[in-house]
Amino acid sequence: MSETLLSLQSISASMAGREILKSVSMEVRLGEFFSLLGPSGCGKTTLLRIIAGFLQPNQGKLLWCGSDATHLPPQRRDLNLVFQNYALFPHLNVFENVAFGLRMQKLPEDLVVSRVAEALSLVRMNQHARRRVTELSGGQQQRVALARAVAPRPKLVLLDEPLGALDLQLRKEMQWELKTLQRQLGMTFLYVTHDQEEAFAMSDRIAILNAGRLEQVASPEELYSRPASRFVAQFIGTANFIPAEKTSLDHARCLNSNHHFLLHETNAEVLPENYPINGDILVRPEQIILKKKQTEELKSLSGVIQMRQFLGATVRYHVELQGNHKRTLTIDQSSAGHEPIATGEHVSMLIINPSSSFFSESRLT
Amino acid sequence: MVNRTSRLKKIGILVWSILLLFILYCPVLFLVVFGFNASSYALRWEGFSLRWYEKTLENPEMLSALFNSIMVATVSTCFAVVIGFLYALWSHRQQNKKIAAAGDSLMSLPLFMPEIVIAIGLLVVVSQIFRPAASNIGIPLDSMGSIILGHTTLALGYAALVLRNRFKCYDLQQELAAIDLGATPRQVFFRVMLPQLVPGFAAASCLSFAVSLDDFYVSYFLSTGGSSLQTLPIYIWSLQGRRAMTPEINVVSSLLLFIAAFFFAAGLLLSRIDATGKQSGKDHL
Incomplete structure (x- = not known):
């Protein structure tokens, strides 16, 4: 495990009497691409401002390379921000914008020139050094803002939804570029976004923030397959919750069929004598195989097709679950070699995931 | 047919425009032309001559009035721009937008007040409060000082509004x-x-300078206390009181017009320059 760069310890913040962050603790490791993901209003921008030093937490500590930096002024923090609206200096040209941080460090002029050239070539903007920033396109301004942040070679770069203002195509390109840039520089990136796909495309690890509370910090793979809460399960990708009862620490039984599930052993919050407990099993859309119903099969769930959407690589079905617990499930079938099933047909569903996550009813959302 | 009517329409608009411009500018036009008058009477044309320009530019009384005007305008511009800047800074940082909007209204209201009312108000406050207060701490507030004070209050509204607008495009x-x-x-x-x-500072300075140069009422009321002081507009006023009004009054008025128009125009143009130094299409004033 690599070295910890930044460590937040029970950070709480409130503004105008409203609690915005509730005891957030997490660690950012040196050299990783770390994302802070959450719906708008979850407190991620506040957390970013606390890390940058523009806001002070009401409680908690911020450790930088192991030493307390909670009250360090923003000028003295070895990190730079890329703002959502870029916040470039309109009276300076591209070169001077990128040079700003270096000039503040009072570096000799030749070093400034070479560092700016280096930063601009990293973002492929070296041909535009003498242009006015107001003449640049959104994507170009974004690159200049990025170069300005990395030119002083900070330990950490904070990015506040930097791709939010760009169109979809450019955003995809920039995701790739950002990730490549971060690898090349070996810098730690802390990326704030509300876009799950964006976070997944770039991050080594992601922290999920909801209503001021940290839900889970994990790799994208783990978040997807082992979400720690219903919120995470629903926020990351598409989630189907199938009624089930948990019968032991690592077993659950489907209530609509005879399905048995092996569980991740992470949610061991109930004492053994309380089993069985009612709740739901998480099943992702691609973990179900649909078949036209022929005979009554004990092991499978049955349902009726409500809608079919052709999405290219996959065909998406909305299926109403039959039985005591009616629900609508979202099921993806690979479109290769798939024979379409018409709306209104009865189907049987085979769940193919070997292990699953269980959420008890008491922990609804 | 269509072509002919549209051509007629165009000619009509042209004639109308020229007429309108003439109505707007004829006083100024006649004033400037009558400055080049050979006659000894201001209102009688007797042929072209630079005689009165020569005479006026050598007149020590006019030169001292011009100097006073420039002096007063310079100092009051400095005051107005600095105070206006502090106001704009406060207003821009104000979190409560309603308070900022109220501030902006209060700052611009005096621009629409009758100037003579402001002038009389200033006379009262200067003679009753400022002058005694200043002499109490050993600084005699002469008429120059009083007029500077008055012009600062006149120009402040302009300076504050121009700078306030400039701040609006500052993120x-x-x-x-x-x-x-x-x-x-x-x-x-x-x-x-x-x-x-x-650019905002430059625009605010030019406008404040022009406002101060232009002012008659405030200078007139405040110049009487203690030693009297003549600014250019007061000097022009004194010329018409004399028995024979010579073309000098046209010349001095023309000079005042040129200077003030220059600063007004510069102020308006400068206020349109955006942060990067380019002319922007939008009028920020």
């Missing part, structure tokens, strides 16, 4: 970016904020 997030990159508050002020406000 406060830049300051966070600068601080984040290691700038001290001082460096933020001098390297980020001030350079972007330069």
Whole structure:
């Protein structure tokens, strides 16, 4: 495990009497691409401002390379921000914008020139050094803002939804570029976004923030397959919750069929004598195989097709679950070699995931 | 047919425009032309001559009035721009937008008040409060000082509004970016904020200067206390009181017109320059 760069310890913040962050603790490791993901209003921008030093937490500590930096002024923090609206200096040209941080460090002029050239070539903007920033396109301004942040070679770069203002195509390109840039520089990136796909495309690890509370910090793979809460399960990708009862620490039984599930052993919050407990099993859309119903099969769930959407690589079905617990499930079938099933047909569903996550009813959302 | 009517329409508009411009500018036009009059009477044309220009530009009384006007305008412009800047800074940083809007209204209201009312008000406050207060601490507030004070209050509204508008295209997030990159508050002020406000300062200065040059009422009422002081408009006023009004009055008026128009025009043009130094299409004033 690599070295910890930044460590937040029970950070709480409130503004105008409203609690915005509730005891957030997490660690950012040196050299990783770390994302802070959450719906708008979850407190991620506040957390970013606390890390940058523009806001002070009401409680908690911020450790930088192991030493307390909670009250360090923003000028003295070895990190730079890329703002959502870029916040470039309109009276300076591209070169001077990128040079700003270096000039503040009072570096000799030749070093400034070479560092700016280096930063601009990293973002492929070296041909535009003498242009006015107001003449640049959104994507170009974004690159200049990025170069300005990395030119002083900070330990950490904070990015506040930097791709939010760009169109979809450019955003995809920039995701790739950002990730490549971060690898090349070996810098730690802390990326704030509300876009799950964006976070997944770039991050080594992601922290999920909801209503001021940290839900889970994990790799994208783990978040997807082992979400720690219903919120995470629903926020990351598409989630189907199938009624089930948990019968032991690592077993659950489907209530609509005879399905048995092996569980991740992470949610061991109930004492053994309380089993069985009612709740739901998480099943992702691609973990179900649909078949036209022929005979009554004990092991499978049955349902009726409500809608079919052709999405290219996959065909998406909305299926109403039959039985005591009616629900609508979202099921993806690979479109290769798939024979379409018409709306209104009865189907049987085979769940193919070997292990699953269980959420008890008491922990609804 | 269509072509002919549209051509007629165009000619009609042209004639109308010329007529309108003539109505608007004929007083100024006649004034300037009658400055080049050979006659000894201001209102009688007797042929072209530079005689009165020569005479006027050598007149020590006129020159001292001109000097006074420029002196008063310069000092009051400095005061108005600095105070106006502090106001604009406060207003821009004000979190409560309603308070900022109320401030803006209060600042611009005097621009629409009858100037003579302001002048009389100033006379009262200067003679009753400022002058006794100043002499109490040993500084005699002469008429120059009083007029500077008066012109500062006149120009303040213009300076504040121009700078306030300039601030509207200044994004406060830049300051966070600068601080984040290691700038001290001082460096933020001098390297980020001030350079972007330069056109605003220039515009506010020009307008304040022109307002001060133009002013008659305030100068007239405040020049009487203690030693009397003549600014250019007061000097022009005194010329018409004399028995024979010579073309000198046209010449001095023309001079005042040229100077004031220059500063007004410069002020208006400068207020349209955006932060990057380019002319922007939008009129920010």
